[in-house]
Amino acid sequence: MLAETGVAAPPAIAVRNLIKRYPKSKTNAVDGVSFEVSRGEIFGLLGPNGAGKTTTIGVLTTAIVPTEGSAAIMEADVSRDPIGIKQRIAVVPQQSNLDRSLKVREILTFHAAYHGVPRKTREALADKLLEELGLGQRKNEKVNRYSGGMAQRLMIARALMHAPDVLFLDEPTNNLDPQSRLFLWERIRALNSNGLTILLTTHDMDEADRLCDRIAIMDHGKILVNDTPAQLKKMIPGGTSLEVRAFAPPSENGAASAKVKAALEATPGVAKVDELRDEASQNAEPGALTYRVYSESANTLIGSAAQAVFGAGAQVRDLSVKQPSLEEVFIFLTGRHLR
Amino acid sequence: MSDLTFPLADIHAVRTTNRAQLAIGAFLAILRRDLKVTGREFVPFLLQALMNPLFFLFIFGKVLPGMGLASGNYAELMLPGIVALTGMIAAMQGVTLPLVLDLGYAREIDDRLLSPLPVWWVALEKVIFGAMRGAVASSVIFPLGYLILGNGFAVRGDRIGTLIGMVILTGFVGSVIGLLMGTIIKPEHISLMFTLIFTPLLFTGCTYYPWGALQNIRWFQVLTLFNPLTYASEGLRYSMVPPVRGHDFPTLGLAWILLALCTSVLILFWVGRKTFYKRVVT
Ligand SMILES: Nc1ncnc2c1ncn2[C@@H]1O[C@H](COP(=O)(O)OP(=O)(O)OP(=O)(O)O)[C@@H](O)[C@H]1O
Numbered sequence: 001m002l003a004e005t006g007v008a009a010p011p012a013i014a015v016r017n018l019i020k021r022y023p024k025s026k027t028n029a030v031d032g033v034s035f036e037v038s039r040g041e042i043f044g045l046l047g048p049n050g051a052g053k054t055t056t057i058g059v060l061t062t063a064i065v066p067t068e069g070s071a072a073i074m075e076a077d078v079s080r081d082p083i084g085i086k087q088r089i090a091v092v093p094q095q096s097n098l099d100r101s102l103k104v105r106e107i108l109t110f111h112a113a114y115h116g117v118p119r120k121t122r123e124a125l126a127d128k129l130l131e132e133l134g135l136g137q138r139k140n141e142k143v144n145r146y147s148g149g150m151a152q153r154l155m156i157a158r159a160l161m162h163a164p165d166v167l168f169l170d171e172p173t174n175n176l177d178p179q180s181r182l183f184l185w186e187r188i189r190a191l192n193s194n195g196l197t198i199l200l201t202t203h204d205m206d207e208a209d210r211l212c213d214r215i216a217i218m219d220h221g222k223i224l225v226n227d228t229p230a231q232l233k234k235m236i237p238g239g240t241s242l243e244v245r246a247f248a249p250p251s252e253n254g255a256a257s258a259k260v261k262a263a264l265e266a267t268p269g270v271a272k273v274d275e276l277r278d279e280a281s282q283n284a285e286p287g288a289l290t291y292r293v294y295s296e297s298a299n300t301l302i303g304s305a306a307q308a309v310f311g312a313g314a315q316v317r318d319l320s321v322k323q324p325s326l327e328e329v330f331i332f333l334t335g336r337h338l339r
Numbered sequence: 340m341s342d343l344t345f346p347l348a349d350i351h352a353v354r355t356t357n358r359a360q361l362a363i364g365a366f367l368a369i370l371r372r373d374l375k376v377t378g379r380e381f382v383p384f385l386l387q388a389l390m391n392p393l394f395f396l397f398i399f400g401k402v403l404p405g406m407g408l409a410s411g412n413y414a415e416l417m418l419p420g421i422v423a424l425t426g427m428i429a430a431m432q433g434v435t436l437p438l439v440l441d442l443g444y445a446r447e448i449d450d451r452l453l454s455p456l457p458v459w460w461v462a463l464e465k466v467i468f469g470a471m472r473g474a475v476a477s478s479v480i481f482p483l484g485y486l487i488l489g490n491g492f493a494v495r496g497d498r499i500g501t502l503i504g505m506v507i508l509t510g511f512v513g514s515v516i517g518l519l520m521g522t523i524i525k526p527e528h529i530s531l532m533f534t535l536i537f538t539p540l541l542f543t544g545c546t547y548y549p550w551g552a553l554q555n556i557r558w559f560q561v562l563t564l565f566n567p568l569t570y571a572s573e574g575l576r577y578s579m580v581p582p583v584r585g586h587d588f589p590t591l592g593l594a595w596i597l598l599a600l601c602t603s604v605l606i607l608f609w610v611g612r613k614t615f616y617k618r619v620v621t
């Protein structure tokens with residue numbers, strides 16, 4: 001939910017020209033990123049492995065020192081006021097970092113104690129959250145007997161124990177089964193409607209689409225676009241697209257590829273043609289070619305596109321119509337599939 | 340989830356913006372966490388700390404003198420060394436081993452690092468906690484010594500203040516060494532390093548012999564001065580060994596002892612704080 005007040009409230013998260021280069025690394029893991037998240041918003045960082053999502057969260061949560069640029073949460077600067085930041089944020093990391101020396105309930109009560117939550121409140125809140133997240137029966141165990149999904153839920157409970165203003169979720173549904181995933185989506189929405197600002201990362205397009213008010217698509221440390229899911233989908237020229245998989249004998253591959261592309265571009269009704277070069281198509285047999293054909297109505301192009309491929313001396317392997325989705329946006333922006 | 344707002348509002352209502360108050364509260368809660376975890380393992384902790392001194396006191400304080408292989412007052416001279424060594428090792432282990440776990444792949448320390456306190460306070464807490472462990476282990480040597488040595492147990496009572504101070508300082512020396520080790524050593528090298536560091540530390544630390552008795556092996560006597568354990572042992576000898584016919588037992592000077600122990604603690608903590616920071620913030 002976007003803030004609907006007339007006066008622009010200061011943003012919950014403000015990142016400006018953020019650069020992070022890890023020691024001994026030749027490239028920037030985060031390479032000049034700027035974005036703002038309003039209070040009460042669910043903001044998604046979407047990108048493939050190694051895009052720099054976790055690094056961005058690390059800087060915002062004071063675990064990583066930025067090389068350049070600045071980041072602030074609720075107007076507190078990450079470098080100048082780390083204590084103020086830590087009071088206001090909560091982090092659910094990508095991998096479990098639960099304290100294995102403590103029992104489940106103690107993990108929650110100690111977390112709250114670290115944040116100065118009074119004893120009575122923290123005891124009551126721990127029991128309540130454990131109940132709500134379905135862990136009430138097993139609160140006196142140690143976490144090494146928990147499954148991955150239970151640990152994930154416990155980390156979410158822990159994050160809520162000190163009533164943060166901003167919640168960071170790093171790939172929150174990665175290890176969850178479909179049912180737990182739906183359950184978690186519901187929780188995230190409920191928390192958000194209670195006023196919590198949420199920044200989550202994911203490489204699940206569907207998740208980003210369903211949950212986020214705004215999405216920034218990241219690749220190689222840069223933000224390619226940052227908009228609402230609806231606006232992002234409008235970026236695809238013509239709206240729909242056709243995926244064309246073809247084959248030309250490997251020897252004449254380079255030439256054939258350009259020829260097929262030209263033939264597709266010349267087909268009436270085609271707005272734009274991209275050749276995809278992602279790992280999936282590279283790892284395929286030599287001679288395999290993949291194109292993305294953008295158009296107002298891709299489904300009417302099936303016949304003419306097939307003819308164009310034949311005409312260019314290649315064989316058609318597969319044709320499929322793609323409806324506008326975030327996945328399509330990512331492919332349009334990077335020329336690659338997300339995974 | 341609907342009425343989650345109840346405790347949230349509660350928490351917001353009492354939330355302080357005073358950074359110092361927040362940090363001190365977090366510090367104390369983290370200390371309480373360590374006490375809780377150790378409390379649960381108190382008996383194993385005592386067994387671990389006391390097994391070695393138990394046999395040492397028995398063999399060297401009881402068996403050998405009984406056979407005439409060690410002089411009668413050897414137990415008196417050795418007991419302070421055992422107190423120093425036990426405290427130091429308990430403190431070291433109390434910091435190094437949990438730290439290696441905490442900083443390991445699962446990063447269990449993250450929740451504490453994300454608490455509202457400066458990152459180096461987390462290291463400070465480890466050091467204070469380790470020193471407490473060391474002091475407890477040292478203290479238990481007294482009743483143990485009394486039980487084992489019987490009549491041979493002799494501790495002067497007029498330097499009790501210095502004694503307490505020495506026990507605490509010894510714990511701190513052990514825990515700052517533990518901090519340094521825990522932040523430098525890779526988990527897979529931990530047992531190797533314990534041997535590589537422990538053994539020389541143990542035998543050059545004047546635990547089993549008084550420093551003054553080394554005067555005939557001058558180079559070794561000088562070498563022992565580079566080991567903080569020497570000062571701890573000598574400091575405890577100063578505060579424990581009963582005077583003979585009105586003469587205090589000769590030890591290193593108290594001022595030198597205090598100076599050496601305090602500088603060791605400060606320098607090692609200063610370095611350990613940096614190595615800790617390097618491990619937790621990228
Ligand atoms: N501690 C580190 N030291 C050196 N390089 C690192 C470190 N952490 C991450 N990197 C590198 O920084 C880049 C960005 O990594 P990051 O973890 O931020 O990606 P991500 O978007 O979270 O990916 P994923 O979806 O796999 O979690 C990667 O190339 C990674 O190899």
Ligand SMILES: [Mg+2]
Pocket residue numbers: 053054055094170
């Ligand atoms: Mg990541």
